[in-house]
Amino acid sequence: xxxxxxxxxxxxxxxxxxxxxxxxxxxxxxxxxxxxxxxxxxxxxxxxxxxxxxxxxxxxxxxxxxxxxxxxxxxxxxxxxxxxxxxxxxxxxxxxxxxxxxxxxxxxxxxxxxxxxxxxxxxxxxxxxxxxxxxxxxxxxxxxxxxxxxxxxxxxxxxxxxxxxxxxxxxxxxxxxxxxxxxxxxxxxxxxxxxxxxxxxxxxxxxxxxxxxxxxxxxxxxxxxxxxxxxxxxxxxxxxxxxxxxxxxxxxxxxxxxxxxxxxxxxxxxxxxxxxxxxxxxxxxxxxxxxxxxxxxxxxxxxxxxxxxxxxxxxxxxxxxxxxxxxxxxxxxxxxxxxxxxxxxxxxx
Amino acid sequence: xxxxxxxxxxxxxxxxxxxxxxxxxxxxxxxxxxxxxxxxxxxxxxxxxxxxxxxxxxxxxxxxxxxxxxxxxxxxxxxxxxxxxxxxxxxxxxxxxxxxxxxxxxxxxxxxxxxxxxxxxxxxxxxxxxxxxxxxxxxxxxxxxxxxxxxxxxxxxxxxxxxxxxxxxxxxxxxxxxxxxxxxxxxxxxxxxxxxxxxxxxxxxxxxxxxxxxxxxxxxxxxxxxxxxxxxxxxxxxxxxxxxxxxxxxxxxxxxxxxxxxxxxxxxxxxxxxxxxxxxxxxxxxxxxxxxxxxxxxxxxxxxxxxxxxxxxxxxxxxxxxxxxxxxxxxxxxxxxxxxxxxxxxxxxxxxxxxxxxxxxxxxxxxxxxxxxxxxxxxxxxxxxxx
Ligand SMILES: Cc1cc2nc3c(=O)[nH]c(=O)nc-3n(C[C@H](O)[C@H](O)[C@H](O)COP(=O)(O)OP(=O)(O)OC[C@H]3O[C@@H](n4cnc5c(N)ncnc54)[C@H](O)[C@@H]3O)c2cc1C
Numbered sequence: 162x163x164x165x166x167x168x169x170x171x172x173x174x175x176x177x178x179x180x181x182x183x184x185x186x187x188x189x190x191x192x193x194x195x196x197x198x199x200x201x202x203x204x205x206x207x208x209x210x211x212x213x214x215x216x217x218x219x220x221x222x223x224x225x226x227x228x229x230x231x232x233x234x235x236x237x238x239x240x241x242x243x244x245x246x247x248x249x250x251x252x253x254x255x256x257x258x259x260x261x262x263x264x265x266x267x268x269x270x271x272x273x274x275x276x277x278x279x280x281x282x283x284x285x286x287x288x289x290x291x292x293x294x295x296x297x298x299x300x301x302x303x304x305x306x307x308x309x310x311x312x313x314x315x316x317x318x319x320x321x322x323x324x325x326x327x328x329x330x331x332x333x334x335x336x337x338x339x340x341x342x343x344x345x346x347x348x349x350x351x352x353x354x355x356x357x358x359x360x361x362x363x364x365x366x367x368x369x370x371x372x373x374x375x376x377x378x379x380x381x382x383x384x385x386x387x388x389x390x391x392x393x394x395x396x397x398x399x400x401x402x403x404x405x406x407x408x409x410x411x412x413x414x415x416x417x418x419x420x421x422x423x424x425x426x427x428x429x430x431x432x433x434x435x436x437x438x439x440x441x442x443x444x445x446x447x448x449x450x451x452x453x454x455x456x457x458x459x460x461x462x463x464x465x466x467x468x469x470x471x472x473x474x475x476x477x478x479x480x481x482x483x484x485x486x487x488x489x490x491x492x493x494x495x496x497x498x499x500x501x502x503x504x505x506x507x508x509x510x
Numbered sequence: 511x512x513x514x515x516x517x518x519x520x521x522x523x524x525x526x527x528x529x530x531x532x533x534x535x536x537x538x539x540x541x542x543x544x545x546x547x548x549x550x551x552x553x554x555x556x557x558x559x560x561x562x563x564x565x566x567x568x569x570x571x572x573x574x575x576x577x578x579x580x581x582x583x584x585x586x587x588x589x590x591x592x593x594x595x596x597x598x599x600x601x602x603x604x605x606x607x608x609x610x611x612x613x614x615x616x617x618x619x620x621x622x623x624x625x626x627x628x629x630x631x632x633x634x635x636x637x638x639x640x641x642x643x644x645x646x647x648x649x650x651x652x653x654x655x656x657x658x659x660x661x662x663x664x665x666x667x668x669x670x671x672x673x674x675x676x677x678x679x680x681x682x683x684x685x686x687x688x689x690x691x692x693x694x695x696x697x698x699x700x701x702x703x704x705x706x707x708x709x710x711x712x713x714x715x716x717x718x719x720x721x722x723x724x725x726x727x728x729x730x731x732x733x734x735x736x737x738x739x740x741x742x743x744x745x746x747x748x749x750x751x752x753x754x755x756x757x758x759x760x761x762x763x764x765x766x767x768x769x770x771x772x773x774x775x776x777x778x779x780x781x782x783x784x785x786x787x788x789x790x791x792x793x794x795x796x797x798x799x800x801x802x803x804x805x806x807x808x809x810x811x812x813x814x815x816x817x818x819x820x821x822x823x824x825x826x827x828x829x830x831x832x833x834x835x836x837x838x839x840x841x842x843x844x845x846x847x848x849x850x851x852x853x854x855x856x857x858x859x860x861x862x863x864x865x866x867x868x869x870x871x872x873x874x875x876x877x878x879x880x881x882x883x884x885x886x887x888x889x890x891x892x893x894x895x896x897x
Contacts, residue, residue: 334854395649405882460840495844495845
């Protein structure tokens with residue numbers, strides 16, 4: 162199959178789960194629930210091969226590239242899908258086929274517990290695996306309550322930790338989108354150290370997929386807003402006829418065009434093969450625009466809807482909350498600007 | 511104590527003395543209710559604070575002394591705001607003191623002033639603002655809620671929406687259509703309606719902070735006495751605009767921006783970016799914006815104190831304040847890292863709640879006249895540009 166055909170195929174299969182306009186009744190129903198997502202739907206998604214997208218064919222995976230992965234992520238974002246596919250894919254990416262069939266089949270959910278600080282992409286901090294077992298804390302583990310096990314990362318590699326194991330405790334806090342973050346505390350947990358596969362690349366890929374997801378979120382919020390500008394009337398005219406709103410809507414379209422081009426460009430470059438420094442610079446470039454654009458579209462969407470945009474009853478708010486939840490995941494815009502500048506330093510001529 | 515000697519109290523007090531008094535009063539009298547709450551508290555929770563202010567005579571810092579206010583100078587009003595924000599005191603249900611009171615002082619009959627002002631000051635009447643309707647938002651003059659005179663009573667039918675804390679209020683002032691045969695601005699009247707009457711129904715609406723902070727209010731053959739009309743029949747648009755002027759001074763006050771700036775400062779220290787020169791530069795920019803806004807605010811307060819009318823240019827302050835507040839909240843989201851995604855305050859400290867600040871800053875550019883509409887007004891009325 163050609164690359165393009167593969168991308169089309171994955172987009173179509175994604176749309177089966179995320180009908181145009183999204184299944185927002187399902188999304189609302191899952192908000193603020195215990196797992197924050199639906200394990201049965203997660204399994205169905207796994208059956209589509211979505212957890213083995215990036216796994217090489219010789220290891221039994223689909224061997225797809227970042228372009229296909231980003232196409233999928235954008236559709237998931239458009240439908241605000243709460244199943245933590247990007248996070249689960251990160252765990253698979255770090256472990257390879259060794260992760261086990263149950264994980265790839267979606268019957269066993271393994272989520273990465275990689276972050277300890279507030280921001281950035283440091284997966285080493287927080288936990289140490291001394292002789293007495295694994296100890297420390299990982300935070301901001303997205304949708305942690307739904308996990309059977311965690312892939313805990315440290316400076317020397319990773320550890321698979323069962324959620325119910327001795328010495329493991331999990332405390333969850335809600336996130337704006339109706340999901341949650343878990344704080345995972347480990348006190349002398351016995352677990353075997355595993356080598357992680359190219360962690361820096363894996364995190365960059367997760368950051369890029371998150372950018373594509375944010376693109377889907379922002380594009381849909383933008384479409385909803387355009388629809389509203391066409392139908393809402395004040396002063397006997399559609400509000401979309403007012404020039405100040407037309408100009409601002411156009412500005413949003415510009416940002417979305419830049420973001421989409423950036424996602425495509427970076428995904429294509431990663432698929433073609435680039436060195437580590439170039440990869441990270443490209444991903445940072447895209448994640449900056451993704452975070453900033455999603456947040457910009459979110460606030461303009463509220464503003465252009467007027468008071469109804471500030472209600473929880475109106476669906477546009479679901480997109481605002483998703484943007485707020487994901488904008489800083491896998492590095493905020495501020496972090497990625499710093500990283501880009503460090504890699505491609507500004508030098509006076 | 512006579513009104514006159516109360517007048518002397520604040521006029522002769524030095525600003526430092528007043529600040530010390532305000533601080534001591536708040537610290538000694540603030541009840542056991544949340545501080546620094548991002549969500550508005552309902553009256554059921556904040557009532558003891560309203561009552562403490564009422565006992566002290568401090569419900570209406572801006573009203574003239576002869577009507578039971580504190581008659582504070584601009585500087586002292588700012589001090590009062592600062593001390594409240596510094597302590598994190600909850601905002602009271604202030605539509606009565608901030609909006610209706612000044613309107614009645616300007617346009618009410620002596621009987622209306624005597625009937626309503628003391629009850630605002632005592633906390634007996636909690637007011638809601640019934641302007642907007644589903645199809646009359648920015649185009650406020652399109653209101654369709656109708657009031658028809660039947661003998662000595664107005665009979666009211668229709669629907670209002672987005673009434674802030676309407677579920678706490680026992681009175682609501684509304685704009686109602688009293689003449690359909692004229693240009694839409696010329697057929698509106700301003701009417702005071704008790705909310706416990708038969709035919710009044712309130713439906714709370716959850717906002718993005720998951721809080722039932724605004725309401726729909728339905729009127730079904732609601733009857734109020736003829737004297738509940740303020741000003742003259744069909745002069746409601748004049749009242750509406752005057753009241754919005756007071757609302758815009760209130761929204762234009764540096765209160766929201768300066769308290770958000772203090773939150774940003776705390777959050778920056780918490781997440782470890784306070785030493786970053788790039789952050790410090792952005793912070794300084796925001797700080798100077800707050801400082802300049804404060805200077806602008808003082809000029810409006812002084813105008814009000816000297817009985818000058820507030821012109822269309824007040825929107826300059828409303829727009830700048832609301833957008834500054836939003837920019838500060840956006841900076842909180844930008845530096846907050848993962849904490850910016852949280853639904854409840856990080857580490858249970860409301861001051862570290864980036865998402866809450868971000869969400870609560872959204873509607874300030876929508877209510878009190880949306881910033882788009884106010885820019886249109888400024889372009890026409892202040893810049894005198896062609897339509
Ligand atoms: C939190 C909150 C509290 C509120 N509290 C109250 C209250 O207590 N009492 C009350 O009566 N109302 C209240 N309101 C309502 C508020 O006054 C209205 O939301 C406001 O007037 C805008 O009306 P709308 O929401 O219908 O938006 P719309 O008028 O439908 O506007 C939608 C968008 O179109 C833009 N737009 C409209 N006309 C133009 C134009 N000519 N040119 C350019 N852009 C334009 C607006 O700026 C906005 O961005 C509250 C609103 C909020 C959000």
